[in-house]
Amino acid sequence: MLTRTDISKKSRRWVVKIGSALLTNDGQGLNRAALAQWVVQMVALREQGIELVIVSSGSVAEGMQRLGWVKRPSAINELQAAAAVGQMGLVQAYESEFAKNGIHTAQILMTHDDLSNRARYLNASNTLQTLLEHGVVPVINENDTVVTDEIRFGDNDTLAALTANLVSADVLVILTDQQGLYDDNPRSNPQAKLITEAQVSRKDIETMASPEGGHLGKGGMYTKVMAAKRAARSGTATYIASGREDNVLPRLLSGEVGLGTLLIPDLEPMTAKKRWLAGHLQAKGQLVLDEGAVKALQSSGKSLLPIGVVGFSGQFKRGELVICVNEHNQEIARGLVNYAYFEVKQIMGHASAEIDGLLGYSEGEFLIHCDNLVIAEQ
Numbered sequence: 001m002l003t004r005t006d007i008s009k010k011s012r013r014w015v016v017k018i019g020s021a022l023l024t025n026d027g028q029g030l031n032r033a034a035l036a037q038w039v040v041q042m043v044a045l046r047e048q049g050i051e052l053v054i055v056s057s058g059s060v061a062e063g064m065q066r067l068g069w070v071k072r073p074s075a076i077n078e079l080q081a082a083a084a085v086g087q088m089g090l091v092q093a094y095e096s097e098f099a100k101n102g103i104h105t106a107q108i109l110m111t112h113d114d115l116s117n118r119a120r121y122l123n124a125s126n127t128l129q130t131l132l133e134h135g136v137v138p139v140i141n142e143n144d145t146v147v148t149d150e151i152r153f154g155d156n157d158t159l160a161a162l163t164a165n166l167v168s169a170d171v172l173v174i175l176t177d178q179q180g181l182y183d184d185n186p187r188s189n190p191q192a193k194l195i196t197e198a199q200v201s202r203k204d205i206e207t208m209a210s211p212e213g214g215h216l217g218k219g220g221m222y223t224k225v226m227a228a229k230r231a232a233r234s235g236t237a238t239y240i241a242s243g244r245e246d247n248v249l250p251r252l253l254s255g256e257v258g259l260g261t262l263l264i265p266d267l268e269p270m271t272a273k274k275r276w277l278a279g280h281l282q283a284k285g286q287l288v289l290d291e292g293a294v295k296a297l298q299s300s301g302k303s304l305l306p307i308g309v310v311g312f313s314g315q316f317k318r319g320e321l322v323i324c325v326n327e328h329n330q331e332i333a334r335g336l337v338n339y340a341y342f343e344v345k346q347i348m349g350h351a352s353a354e355i356d357g358l359l360g361y362s363e364g365e366f367l368i369h370c371d372n373l374v375i376a377e378q
Helices: 004-010 032-047 059-067 076-099 112-116 118-133 156-167 204-208 221-234 248-253 272-279 291-300 341-347 352-359
Strands: 013-018 051-056 105-110 137-142 171-176 197-199 237-242 261-264 285-289 309-313 321-325 331-336 373-375
Touching: 013 032, 013 156, 032 051, 032 076, 032 248, 051 076, 051 118, 051 156, 059 076, 076 105, 076 137, 105 112, 105 118, 112 118, 118 137, 118 156, 137 156, 156 171, 156 221, 171 221, 171 248, 204 221, 221 237, 221 261, 221 272, 237 248, 272 331, 272 373, 285 291, 291 331, 291 373, 309 341, 341 352
Parallel strands: 013 051, 013 171, 051 137, 105 137, 171 237, 197 261, 285 321
Antiparallel strands: 237 261, 285 309, 321 331, 331 373
16 A cells, blocks of 8 residues: 655655635735745655646636625626636746746646547647646636536536546645545634545545535535545546645655545556546436446446346436436446447347347447446446
């Protein structure tokens, strides 16, 4: 099992996510002094051979301050306007601070749609790899100026985890205004204890995490724990730590015990394609499986046959992602379906040999092939 010492010795590529409350001094405009200090720390990491990708919140919050808005808007057009205004100051700040050390930065704006298309996903990965090879620090943010509810990541913790998958990062650092993950909500329980280290597969860490987020951002501790689980798909270890700690990034690199929460990836890493399936695609529907199909997928890793399907929902097309659930609506797997919803309606519950007779054609015996199927954590 990975330890803090292992991470400090072996890690060479980090994704660092900085939250809105930190970057904007809890809404009082962009905190350039704090940003400058994080850049100093990241420069120190680079001097020790660490490649860096930044996932930065702050554009909407900075735009709100510039526009004189006190409350985060809910209307998508107002969020887009705030992001457009705020992105200018955010990118200028990173560029000017890194330039003091002779380091170039690159702005990368993405939507979920960019990563759900396989060709664009690979293009994004290749672009980031090239930037890192040339010593450039990519600064990534969700493209809030064009995003819609259907394609948004939802929060930058999720975006950071997907970025870690995209670049096969060794470490994801989520800097927040909390010391890390506690066994209870420290805002309401002063006796709550910091969890300094845990395996990412531990079931209770999800229940420990508060779903509450601040008024500036969209994520609470729960989104950070779920981000760690997503990052673990590529074998990435996750630190959740306070960005207000002095020299927090070099101290994490040194393996300092007790600083923040380390969530250790203790599950078998997925292949790049299966990471893409699991994390970068939005589900278009559901298939309900009987007990036999559930057992076949979970115990044998087999492909899904139509005979094991007892129901479905959604108007999905062939090749789109669907979630497979049991009859208690618990997720069992997700994958790319070989038949559209109207075809599934006709062939579900039937043997594969009957497909041609039922449809007049066949796209193959499997509803979802095992190569295009990701089994959910049990």
